[in-house]
Amino acid sequence: MAAVRRIDSFxxxxxxxxxxxxxxxxxxxxxxxxxxxxxxxxxxxHSFGVLFVPFTTTxxxxxxxxxxxxxxxxxxxxxxxxxxxxxxxxxxxxxxxLLLARIKLIAAAxxxxxxxxxxxxxxxxxxxxxxxxxxxxxxxxxxSVLISIFPILIGVTEGARSIPRQHLDVAAIFGSSESQLWRxxxxxxxxxxxxxxIKQSIALSMVGTLVAEFFLxxxxxxxxxxxxxxxxxxxxxxxxxxxxxxxxxxxVGVGELIERYLVRWRHTAVG
Amino acid sequence: xxxxxSRIGAAPAARWNWGSGFITRERVAxxxxxxxxxxxxxxxxxxxxxxxxxxxxxIAMAIPSTIASAEFWSxxxxxxxxxxxxxxxxxxAGVLVGVAMGRVREIDWFLSTYIRALYALPLIALVxxxxxxxxxxxxxxxxxxxxxxxxxVAVTTADGTRAxxxxxxxxxxxxxxxxxxFWFGIALPSATxxxxxGIELGFARGITNAIAVEILASVNGMxxxxxxxxxxxxxxxxxxxxxxxxxxxxxxxxxxxHFRHWLAPWYHR
Numbered sequence: 257m258a259a260v261r262r263i264d265s266f267x268x269x270x271x272x273x274x275x276x277x278x279x280x281x282x283x284x285x286x287x288x289x290x291x292x293x294x295x296x297x298x299x300x301x302h303s304f305g306v307l308f309v310p311f312t313t314t315x316x317x318x319x320x321x322x323x324x325x326x327x328x329x330x331x332x333x334x335x336x337x338x339x340x341x342x343x344x345x346x347x348x349x350x351x352x353x354l355l356l357a358r359i360k361l362i363a364a365a366x367x368x369x370x371x372x373x374x375x376x377x378x379x380x381x382x383x384x385x386x387x388x389x390x391x392x393x394x395x396x397x398x399x400s401v402l403i404s405i406f407p408i409l410i411g412v413t414e415g416a417r418s419i420p421r422q423h424l425d426v427a428a429i430f431g432s433s434e435s436q437l438w439r440x441x442x443x444x445x446x447x448x449x450x451x452x453x454i455k456q457s458i459a460l461s462m463v464g465t466l467v468a469e470f471f472l473x474x475x476x477x478x479x480x481x482x483x484x485x486x487x488x489x490x491x492x493x494x495x496x497x498x499x500x501x502x503x504x505x506x507x508v509g510v511g512e513l514i515e516r517y518l519v520r521w522r523h524t525a526v527g
Numbered sequence: 528x529x530x531x532x533s534r535i536g537a538a539p540a541a542r543w544n545w546g547s548g549f550i551t552r553e554r555v556a557x558x559x560x561x562x563x564x565x566x567x568x569x570x571x572x573x574x575x576x577x578x579x580x581x582x583x584x585x586i587a588m589a590i591p592s593t594i595a596s597a598e599f600w601s602x603x604x605x606x607x608x609x610x611x612x613x614x615x616x617x618x619x620a621g622v623l624v625g626v627a628m629g630r631v632r633e634i635d636w637f638l639s640t641y642i643r644a645l646y647a648l649p650l651i652a653l654v655x656x657x658x659x660x661x662x663x664x665x666x667x668x669x670x671x672x673x674x675x676x677x678x679x680v681a682v683t684t685a686d687g688t689r690a691x692x693x694x695x696x697x698x699x700x701x702x703x704x705x706x707x708x709f710w711f712g713i714a715l716p717s718a719t720x721x722x723x724x725g726i727e728l729g730f731a732r733g734i735t736n737a738i739a740v741e742i743l744a745s746v747n748g749m750x751x752x753x754x755x756x757x758x759x760x761x762x763x764x765x766x767x768x769x770x771x772x773x774x775x776x777x778x779x780x781x782x783x784x785h786f787r788h789w790l791a792p793w794y795h796r
Contacts, residue, residue, distance in 0.1 A: 282636050285636035285637045286636055286640060289637045289638065289640060289641070293641065307659065307660060308660070361552065361556055365557055366560055369560070371777075372773060372777060375731070375777045376772065376776060376777075377734050377735040377738055377750075377773075377776060378735070379735055379739055379742070380749075380750060380768070380769045380772050381769060382754075383753060383757030383758075383762070384762065384765070387580050387581075387757065388576065388580065463651065467739070470739070471742065478652075481652065484655065488659065490656070490659055490660075494656060497648075497653065497656050500648065500649070500652045501644055501645075501647070501652070504648045504652075505644055505647045
């Protein structure tokens with residue numbers, strides 16, 4: 257009878273099959289996926305030849321390039337651009353973000369243009385930037401900042417705008433001065449918004465750094481990557497890509513640590 | 528008396544109305560600021576920079592001749608066509624993989640290492656290896672756009688379908704839902720806002736990365752023309768292309784917001 261048909265979906269069967277808290281299944285999944293990928297890579301690498309070298313060859317190349325190759329000097333160049341970009345993003349993003357929240361007429365006047373600039377693919381502005389400011393470090397920083405500043409800027413503005421009136425009115429009733437208002441109300445309230453913007457900007461600054469290095473006279477890690485493409489050396493390109501991927505994963509991890517700290521902080525702040 | 532809340536935070540709209548009706552300070556201010564920006568740009572370029580540098584009047588004059596050329600339309604068709612095709616493929620694949628990851632945790636564990644590592648990687652770093660494999664071809668652009676869209680959509684769909692309230696699942700079970708009903712009848716609709724957010728992010732990244740591939744692999748398209756026109760010292764025409772890209776990007780963004788309101792009216796953010 258259809259009415260008493262046993263309901264046995266794939267999900268419920270899977271649930272019965274699962275053992276509660278089977279950490280080893282999870283481990284096995286991770287291990288299996290890594291073994292399968294590396295095995296496939298190795299096998300394909302042996303059959304494709306020049307265009308796709310095996311995993312072991314790639315790792316060997318990576319090791320060689322770390323020992324004596326262009327990788328570490330390239331990393332130093334990129335790290336400098338990255339650091340300058342991130343610092344400018346944080347300082348300018350927070351200051352301008354607060355100003356936009358504080359001075360409403362300026363915000364109303366410039367906000368549409370900020371959003372348009374945010375939506376415009378910054379890469380397409382590179383020729384314009386290079387004509388105006390040349391190809392030196394300053395224009396690289398400009399391109400890189402244009403790509404990665406907006407999460408902080410917009411986050412801080414929206415955070416400062418969402419301060420509840422009651423907080424501000426209570427501060428007013430207790431007669432707090434402008435500096436007390438900033439120290440006790442505005443800064444603590446805006447900090448989580450700023451931090452989540454900074455978290456995004458930590459990852460985006462790397463995108464900005466690479467874009468600036470790719471398109472304004474190749475330099476740093478991007479130049480090392482392009483060098484491999486010109487000499488059609490897939491081992492070289494794969495090794496550098498993996499190296500960049502490892503750095504990116506590390507930076508995203510730092511961002512997530514900040515967020516985890518933040519979430520805890522937010523909970524205690526709410527009470 | 529000026530209270531603190533009038534200094535920072537949301538202002539009552541009435542404070543900013545001169546008179547009444549359509550013309551308010553909030554509407555006038557952006558126009559004034561835009562005019563000031565354009566004038567400063569124009570004057571600065573005329574007085575300080577060589578003649579070929581783009582300036583507003585030059586761009587305005589370059590619009591008719593650029594739009595009239597056949598090259599412009601073939602560039603637009605190539606780039607926007609590749610982006611739209613890539614978004615379609617990438618988001619379909621991303622939704623399928625994302626639902627599987629969100630609903631079956633073993634699949635999630637199996638795939639998440641790679642998806643998260645690639646998601647963290649600035650995709651522009653993948654362009655050289657894709658060029659090496661696919662060649663200096665338009666296909667390289669399509670591949671990069673597909674990857675740029677697939678990753679955010681897979682991640683957001685997985686997050687959205689994983690966090691479904693147990694009530695929905697219980698109701699589904701009571702009405703005898705089968706696995707596909709669970710996945711595509713319950714999980715997917717309730718993850719709609721997440722998926723649209725993923726597609727929106729993918730669109731933005733896809734546009735940027737498509738341009739990047741065009742320049743690095745010398746594939747004809749709008750991004751390529753931005754750079755070649757600039758190299759030919761025809762910056763005004765180059766900026767017309769940038770303007771079109773910006774209009775496309777802004778249009779897609781607002782379209783996606785409407786889309787989310789339409790598909791997921793219950794979701795306020």
